[in-house]
Amino acid sequence: MAELLQHLVNGLVLGGTYALLGIGLTLIFGLMNVVNFAHGEFYTLGAYAAFAALGLAGLNFFLALLGAIAAGALLGALCEVSLLRPLRRESIDTTMLVMIGVWIAMQNGELLVWGGVAQSIPHPFPTAPLVLGPVSVAPLRLFVLLVAAALIAASYLLIQRTKLGRAMRATFQDAETAALMGVRIERIHTATFAFGAALAAAAGALLGSIFLVYPSMGDLASLKAFSVVILGGLGNVPGATLGGLLLGVVEELGAGYVSSGYRDAVGFVIIIVVLVLRPAGLFARSERIG
Amino acid sequence: MTRAGRHVAALLALTLPFWLASPYFLHVVIMAGIFAVLALSLNLLLGYTGQLSLGHAAFFGIGAYTSALLTLRLEWSFWAALPGAAAAAGLAGWFIGRLALKLRGAYFVLVTISFAGVISLVSINWMDLTNGPLGLPGVPAPELGPWSLRTKGAYYYLVLAAVGLSYLACRRLVRSRIGRAFVALRENESLAESVGVDVTHYLVLAAVVSAALAGMAGSLYAHYTRFVSPEVFLFTYTVTMVIMVVAGGKGTLAGPLVGAVLFTVLPEALRAATSWQWQMLAYGVLLVLLVFFLPRGIVPALSALRRRS
Amino acid sequence: MLAVRDLVVRFGGVAALDGVSFEVRPGTITSVIGPNGAGKTTAFNAITGYLPPTRGEVTYDGAPLTGLRPSAIARRGIVRTFQRTSVFPALSVADNVRTGLHLRGTAGFLEVLLGRRRLRDEEVRLAREADELVELVGLGHRRREIASELPYGEQRLVELAVALGARPRLLLLDEPGAGMTASEKGVVSGLIRRIRDAGATVLLVEHDMRMVMGISDTVIVLNGGRVIAGGAPAAIQAHPDVIRAYLGSTGG
Numbered sequence: 001m002a003e004l005l006q007h008l009v010n011g012l013v014l015g016g017t018y019a020l021l022g023i024g025l026t027l028i029f030g031l032m033n034v035v036n037f038a039h040g041e042f043y044t045l046g047a048y049a050a051f052a053a054l055g056l057a058g059l060n061f062f063l064a065l066l067g068a069i070a071a072g073a074l075l076g077a078l079c080e081v082s083l084l085r086p087l088r089r090e091s092i093d094t095t096m097l098v099m100i101g102v103w104i105a106m107q108n109g110e111l112l113v114w115g116g117v118a119q120s121i122p123h124p125f126p127t128a129p130l131v132l133g134p135v136s137v138a139p140l141r142l143f144v145l146l147v148a149a150a151l152i153a154a155s156y157l158l159i160q161r162t163k164l165g166r167a168m169r170a171t172f173q174d175a176e177t178a179a180l181m182g183v184r185i186e187r188i189h190t191a192t193f194a195f196g197a198a199l200a201a202a203a204g205a206l207l208g209s210i211f212l213v214y215p216s217m218g219d220l221a222s223l224k225a226f227s228v229v230i231l232g233g234l235g236n237v238p239g240a241t242l243g244g245l246l247l248g249v250v251e252e253l254g255a256g257y258v259s260s261g262y263r264d265a266v267g268f269v270i271i272i273v274v275l276v277l278r279p280a281g282l283f284a285r286s287e288r289i290g
Numbered sequence: 291m292t293r294a295g296r297h298v299a300a301l302l303a304l305t306l307p308f309w310l311a312s313p314y315f316l317h318v319v320i321m322a323g324i325f326a327v328l329a330l331s332l333n334l335l336l337g338y339t340g341q342l343s344l345g346h347a348a349f350f351g352i353g354a355y356t357s358a359l360l361t362l363r364l365e366w367s368f369w370a371a372l373p374g375a376a377a378a379a380g381l382a383g384w385f386i387g388r389l390a391l392k393l394r395g396a397y398f399v400l401v402t403i404s405f406a407g408v409i410s411l412v413s414i415n416w417m418d419l420t421n422g423p424l425g426l427p428g429v430p431a432p433e434l435g436p437w438s439l440r441t442k443g444a445y446y447y448l449v450l451a452a453v454g455l456s457y458l459a460c461r462r463l464v465r466s467r468i469g470r471a472f473v474a475l476r477e478n479e480s481l482a483e484s485v486g487v488d489v490t491h492y493l494v495l496a497a498v499v500s501a502a503l504a505g506m507a508g509s510l511y512a513h514y515t516r517f518v519s520p521e522v523f524l525f526t527y528t529v530t531m532v533i534m535v536v537a538g539g540k541g542t543l544a545g546p547l548v549g550a551v552l553f554t555v556l557p558e559a560l561r562a563a564t565s566w567q568w569q570m571l572a573y574g575v576l577l578v579l580l581v582f583f584l585p586r587g588i589v590p591a592l593s594a595l596r597r598r599s
Numbered sequence: 600m601l602a603v604r605d606l607v608v609r610f611g612g613v614a615a616l617d618g619v620s621f622e623v624r625p626g627t628i629t630s631v632i633g634p635n636g637a638g639k640t641t642a643f644n645a646i647t648g649y650l651p652p653t654r655g656e657v658t659y660d661g662a663p664l665t666g667l668r669p670s671a672i673a674r675r676g677i678v679r680t681f682q683r684t685s686v687f688p689a690l691s692v693a694d695n696v697r698t699g700l701h702l703r704g705t706a707g708f709l710e711v712l713l714g715r716r717r718l719r720d721e722e723v724r725l726a727r728e729a730d731e732l733v734e735l736v737g738l739g740h741r742r743r744e745i746a747s748e749l750p751y752g753e754q755r756l757v758e759l760a761v762a763l764g765a766r767p768r769l770l771l772l773d774e775p776g777a778g779m780t781a782s783e784k785g786v787v788s789g790l791i792r793r794i795r796d797a798g799a800t801v802l803l804v805e806h807d808m809r810m811v812m813g814i815s816d817t818v819i820v821l822n823g824g825r826v827i828a829g830g831a832p833a834a835i836q837a838h839p840d841v842i843r844a845y846l847g848s849t850g851g
Contacts, residue, residue: 035396083578093342096396097536098581100344104529105574111567219525223407226400261415268404268411275397276389459712466711466718467704467725474698477687484647484680485765486673486702495708 002134007252013141013210015248016148020203021221022228022240023155024196029226030235031172032192034084035096039200039225040218041106042072046201047208047217048110051121061124065147065205072201073194080193085186103222110215118212121205144206151202152241158195159237168192172235200225220264227267230274303450307443316442320514322554323449324507327456328527329534329546331503336532337540338464339496340476342399345386345406346531349379349501351522353508355413355420358429358518368432372509379505380498382409387497391490410523425519429512445514452510453547456503461543463499472496473541526570533573537580539587548589600625601646601677601769601802606655608638608645608824615641617824618655623769623817628791628801630811632835633821634844639804640682642821643771647679648672659769674702676768680775682804684754686761688747692738695746695757696729699764703728729764736760736790752783759790770794772803776810788814812836820844 021043028036049071053064079102087095125143129136159165170178171188179185204221228247232239247267255263302309307316332346357375360366366374382405390401413420420426431440432448439445463469471492474482483489512518530553538549557569584591601623608616616638623629631639644650646657648669657664664672687695704725706718733742736756741749746757755775762770775791776784784807791814795801805811811818811832818835820828822844828835835841 029396035399087581092395094581094585096342096399098578100529100532101574101577101581103574104577105571108567108571108574112565112571223403230400259415262411265408265411268407271400271404272389272408275393275401278392462711462714466722467701467706468708468711470694470698471701473690474687474701477689478685480649480669480681481685481687481761482698482701483649483669484673484678485699485761486670486678487698488668488670490668 003256004253006135007256008249009135009137010141011249011252012245013137013145013148013248014207014251015245016145016152017203017207017244018224018228018247019152019241019244020148020199020206021225022232022244023152023237024199024203025225026229026232026235026237026240027168027192028196029229030233031168032084032189033092034193035092035099036196037096037099037222038079038102038106039196040220040222041103041110042076042197042200042218043204043207043221043225044110044213044215044218045075045106046072046204047121047213048114049201050205050208051119051213054122061122061209064121065202068201068205069198072204073198076197077190077194079197080190084193085189088189103218107215107218114215116215118214120212121209123209140210144210147202147206151199155195155199155237164188164191220267223271224267227270230271306450307446311443313442316446318554318558320442320446320449322551323446323453324510324514325530325534325554326453326547326550327507327510328504328531329538329550330456330460330543331500331507332531333535333540333542333546334460334463334472334500334503335496336535337542337545338469338472338476339493341394341493341496342532343386343402343497343500344399344528344532345402345404346500346504347523347525347527348402348406348409349382349504350508350511350527351409351413351520352382353379353505354512354518354522355426355508356505357509358426358512359419361430361513362426362428368430368509368513371513372506375509375512376502376506379508380502382505383497383499383501384494386501387494390497391493406523406528410520413520413523420520423520425517425521427517429516429518431516432513449510449514452506456506457543457547459499459503464543468492468495529570529573533577535587536577537584537587539589539591542587542589545587545589549587552588600660601800602658603642603646604656604658606642606645606657607653608641608650609653614824616645616652616655619821619824619826621819621826621829623800623802625768625800626795626798627816628795628803628814629817629819630815631802631804631819631821632806632808632811637821638824639821640773641824643679643773643804647677647771673765673767676766677771678762678765678767678769679771680758680762680773682773682777684751684758686746686754686757689745691743691745692733692749692757692760693726693729693742696732696760696764697725699732699761700725700728702765732760732763735763735793737786752779755779755783755787759787763794767799769800769802772801772805774804774806776805776807784810 021039025036025039028034028039046068049068050064053059053067054061059067083098083102084095087098123140125139127138129138130142159168167178167183167188168191170181170183171185175185224247228240228243231246232243247270251263251266254266306319310316310319328350332343335341335343353375356378357371360371360374361368386402386405390398393401414422431438433439437444439448471482471487474487475489475492479489508522534549534553535546537552538547539545560569604620606616606619607614619638619642631642633639641650645652646664648664648667648671652665659675659677664675687698690698704721706721710718730742733739736759738753738756738760741753746754749757759775775787779787788810791801815832817829818832819826820835820841827840827844828838
């Protein structure tokens with residue numbers, strides 16, 4: 001029982017960051033209709049930004065996290081304006097190819113800059129785990145869970161309570177009407193993408209501090225983000241939150257009770273099972289690459 | 291290409307080991323050939339039916355492992371293992387085709403990536419079958435009667451034959467009623483159904499043939515490098531295939547060939563100056579540039595130029 | 600002969616078709632008319648397998664069509680066109696029609712791989728048939744042009760030629776006159792008559808009353824997902840329920 005609770009706690013820590021990844025991608029894929037295969041690269045970028053801020057700029061841990069989020073938002077905005085905006089009238093598969101290109105370029109760029117050796121992000125927390133009843137949690141992991149929860153809550157607030165959030169919801173429900181009401185559609189698209197990228201970067205900085213930072217860490221993150229989005233439903237933010245938490249917990253339970261070698265397969269299997277079992281007709285037959 | 295040009299090219303190809311005897315260059319050419327088969331296979335799916343498979347390395351890897359295991363563990367001859375590898379990969383293709391039947395576009399891509407991810411994890415973890423990360427060394431070279439096709443010169447002819455047969459098969463398919471059905475799938479699926487094209491059947495057929503060809507390439511690779519490890523599932527192979535097809539010209543027959551040669555020879559030529567990371571970085575940037583400036587690829591762009599002059 | 604019996608199609612709580620029954624006699628031109636939203640295209644979709652009906656059945660010459668996929672229905676000789684222009688955009692006019700001739704070919708996978716000689720003859724025959732169809736719809740001078748680059752009216756003619764490629768015994772045309780000029784409609788009407796005279800049956804959905812009354816042998820009127828009248832054109836024009844349906848609807 002204690003073991004189960006332990007796995008649950010670990011799963012929630014992971015799941016919180018998966019939720020961040022999922023929320024970001026559900027906005028980008030679900031609302032903007034962009035198949036962002038580079039989502040994991042913003043995750044990696046966040047991790048390396050935190051690493052650089054700490055190691056090179058000597059900033060403290062918390063500022064480094066903020067720096068990571070800022071880096072994600074900035075690069076996301078840049079990406080959207082330079083690559084996605086000109087292609088907005090093109091088919092979904094064209095933007096997909098472009099994001100694949102960005103994926104490859106960003107990852108190998110990171111490989112060239114930082115090298116392939118995994119780095120670790122130094123953090124100020126004591127390593128001795130806190131014992132809360134039957135479970136023990138490293139203070140860092142607890143911090144990650146809290147920050148993830150805070151960011152999830154902040155996302156909700158942004159989408160539901162702010163002017164920007166209202167504009168976003170209006171744009172993605174009915175762009176024409178929103179434009180007539182004075183919403184700057186182009187800016188909303190940039191802001192949404194930047195927001196999604198920022199969340200991914202936050203997830204990367206958080207998980208990067210628990211585990212290691214290496215250039216290909218984003219590949220699995222991308223896939224898991226898609227898995228969460230598919231689980232929770234495209235454009236569905238609460239769905240992505242729940243989906244992320246669920247994925248984290250299932251992964252931990254699977255690794256603990258079944259096999260740790262196949263833990264990453266959970267995300268893959270979810271994608272395959274959910275997509276295959278969905279009734280016919282729910283996916284637009286007009287979607288096509290070519 | 292003119293008739294005379296084609297004859298000259300054929301002559302050059304048939305006599306290549308005699309005028310390009312360096313083992314290094316032969317190696318590059320052999321790899322170009324293996325990738326040509328891969329590019330042709332991906333092109334069937336991407337260029338003709340319009341579905342992108344980002345898990346194509348899975349079929350390549352399944353072919354490589356099947357061929358290696360059949361020759362190592364069951365002591366089959368290479369000439370039986372090759373079709374066996376193609377069949378195994380084809381079966382996987384059938385599975386993906388049926389699985390992804392109702393999926394199109396991004397969802398199909400996601401399923402192919404996930405499938406490749408699972409297969410890759412299996413190859414790493416199922417130690418009894420695949421020997422895990424250590425891989426399978428000592429894969430035997432093919433034997434033709436008393437000769438062992440061990441030398442690069444001999445293997446070149448094997449690969450040349452494979453490329454020729456693959457090209458011929460693709461050409462016949464594409465120029466037939468079946469090829470038209472594939473294209474109909476890509477262009478307008480509901481219209482295709484309305485005139486009697488069974489979309490399910492042709493999508494699965496394309497997936498099976500595409501996977502089988504990739505599996506054959508895997509077998510050729512396994513018996514050339516004589517070592518198979520989970521690295522065959524590396525995403526880099528898939529990326530390279532995609533670049534070859536997209537840059538060469540998807541939906542054309544010459545496109546993948548041009549792409550394969552270009553993107554095997556070019557990196558080798560630049561190898562002295564750059565590392566493979568720079569190469570992959572360039573591929574990423576190139577993909578973006580291609581989408582913006584040369585969306586149909588090199589071969590169609592050249593044909594358009596020729597028509598205009 | 601096509602027989603539709605008690606066809607019901609429900610989306611959520613709304614019944615797009617609420618118990619539709621009618622018959623289409625062979626060798627006739629039958630038009631289905633009705634105000635917008637009456638369920639005409641839904642009926643087409645249900646008959647040709649693009650939409651599974653909630654209840655009811657469709658039979659052709661006694662054999663059931665319900666539950667078959669569109670390509671199987673096409674193989675029975677029933678072909679439909681679409682409300683919005685539907686061509687193979689990147690292909691030339693000739694290639695569009697040749698693709699439509701899919702059912703006229705027999706090449707199987709193994710035969711194609713082996714490069715059997717008879718396939719060459721078949722390809723020649725198909726190319727010739729495609730050219731004939733292109734000429735039939737009057738687009739001979741456009742056969743090499745890319746379909747998506749043609750003006751709207753000509754694209755609809757390509758659509759018709761593609762549908763004819765499948766050699767339909769029953770052709771369902773969804774608004775063949777939509778967006779066409781008067782002279783283009785005349786051309787289409789003439790083609791529809793020729794198709795009927797060649798022995799096929801035509802069922803069409805159309806809004807242009809002059810066109811409908813001019814070429815139809817029978818007219819069926821749908822409103823609110825139900826058949827409210829059916830008969831000869833003259834009788835339908837004078838029918839009080841029909842007049843009320845059209846005057847009462849806000850669309851039409």
